[in-house]
Amino acid sequence: MPFFSFERTVPLPxxxxxxxxxxxxRHGDVVPLTRITVVTPTPTREGTRFVARSGLGPLSFNDPMEVTVWHPPVDDEPGxxxxxxxxxxxxxxxxxxxRPGPGGRARVVWREELRVRFLPxxxxxxxxxxxxxxFGRAVNRLLRRA
Structure with a gap:
């Protein structure tokens, strides 16, 4: 399973x-050929489930996900x-x-481990x-758009 991570520092609280x-x-708006459907009631919390449907026509697949840790940032405490x-x-x-970054900016850290079945x-x-x-481009777009 490949692991990757990246960081962004943005002028946002x-x-x-x-x-x-x-x-x-919103992730479906910035990830090509992807639509996101949340399948549990709002607000987001541990146990929230959603499905990313990616691809075109018969070459589409579902990527179901579940929120298993949910700790939003509070004051200057990281989320x-x-x-x-x-x-x-x-x-x-x-x-x-x-988490807090330099000069009152927000530091975003994205970590992911990914496996695609049938891919050697x-x-x-x-x-x-x-x-x-x-994912780096998607995060950049999400952070730029209010």
Whole structure:
């Protein structure tokens, strides 16, 4: 399972960076060929489930996820959200951490371990680089848009 992580520092308060990153349907607006459906009632909390449907037509697949850790930032205390991926095609986990950064800015740390079923381990390096690029761009867009 490839693991990747990246960090971003943005001129946002912690709670606003957190809000922008954890409004799950917004991820479908910034990840190509993906639509997000939240399947549990709001607000988000541990146990919240949603499905990312990615692809085109018959080449689509579901990526169901569940929030297993939900600690929003409070004052200057960091926030942490963990998503467990429970699909037949995509498995693994992702963590979104939002913590104080320099100059009153928010520091976002994204960590993810990803496995794509039927993809041989030989492709782990390619999967890691492609995932870092796709998710990095998505996070940039989420953080820029109110």
């Amino acid at each position: 912690l709670d606003e960076a957190w809000r922008r990153l954890t409004e799950w349907p 942490l959200c963990r998503l467990d991926k429970r699909g037949r095609v995509v498995q693994g986990w992702a963590e979104i951490e939002v 381990r030989f492709f782990d390096g390619v999967l890691e680089r492609a995932s870092r690029a796709v």
